[in-house]
Each structure stands twice: as structure tokens, then as C-alpha cells.
Amino acid sequence: MGRAFDAFVKGGWTVESTTPGNETVKGTATVMADGGGNGGFTIVWAGEGAPVTWSGGWLLRGGHLRIDVYDAPQDVDRLTGGEALTVPKEVGEGAFLLLPWQPPGHSGTGDGQQLKVTYKNDVLRIVHTERSGGESVHVCTRAA
DSSP, X not given: OEEEHHHHXXXXXXXXXXXXXXXXXXXXXXXXXXXXXXXXXXXXXOOSSSOEEEEEEEEEETTEEEEEEEEOOTTSOOOOOEEEOXXXXXXXXTEEEEEEEEOTTOSOSTTOOEEEEEEETTEEEEEEEOTTSOEEEEEEEEOO
């Protein structure tokens, strides 16, 4: 039995992201949802020194999930226009999805980038395969 996408993503998550260079960062995310396919998010990345906060918004329409980062550290460009395609309206336990991915600043998904998404036992795992074949892995665990 699935949950509407909004209900699925809404709430608190712990996040661990590993880049193709094998660097790992950890943080917490809060996802807001209005029930109509719109929402926002805040991610607070832990690290040496003060935590770093990113915030942005998301919009799901017709299977297209658009993600925009509005606030990030000064040395990071504003990331707008990232879009996953064929995103379902509902997500269930044991989900496995392979989604075409258009990174921010790209004009389409023609270069083969994709997101492999799995969800089981409150753990959402997203593997971003880049055009070069490198992978970023993002493991998000639903906060209690």
C-alpha cells in the first residue's frame, strides 16, 4: 500500500551523502509538503566548525519532480532546475525506481544521468549515476 508522494517525503530525515571522490557528509533534513505537490526543504550539514544550511523548494507535476536550492554557502552557485522524471504519485514500502535525471543547469536528460531510488524499512537510498559513470550515494533515514 502506497502513500501519496507529499505524505511520503514530509518530515524529518537523517542524511549521509558520499560523492564519487568518496567524501562523505552527514546532516539532517526537514521536508515540508502542502499536500498539493509543493513543498520546501532545509538540510543542515554537520562538519568541522559550524553547521552549513541549505534550503530550497520542490514541485511535483505530471511525474516531473523539480528541485531548486535557494540558499546555500556563498561558494555554491544557486542550483535551480534539477528535475527527476517519471516520479510516481504514490510511494510504497519496497519501492524501486529508475528515474531519468536532469541536473541543475542541464537542458535535458539525454546524457544518460539517472537516479536509482530504493525505499525499505524507513531508509531511502538514492544513487545518482553521472554521465562519466561516477556515482553519488545519498542515504536518507526517516527520523523517529
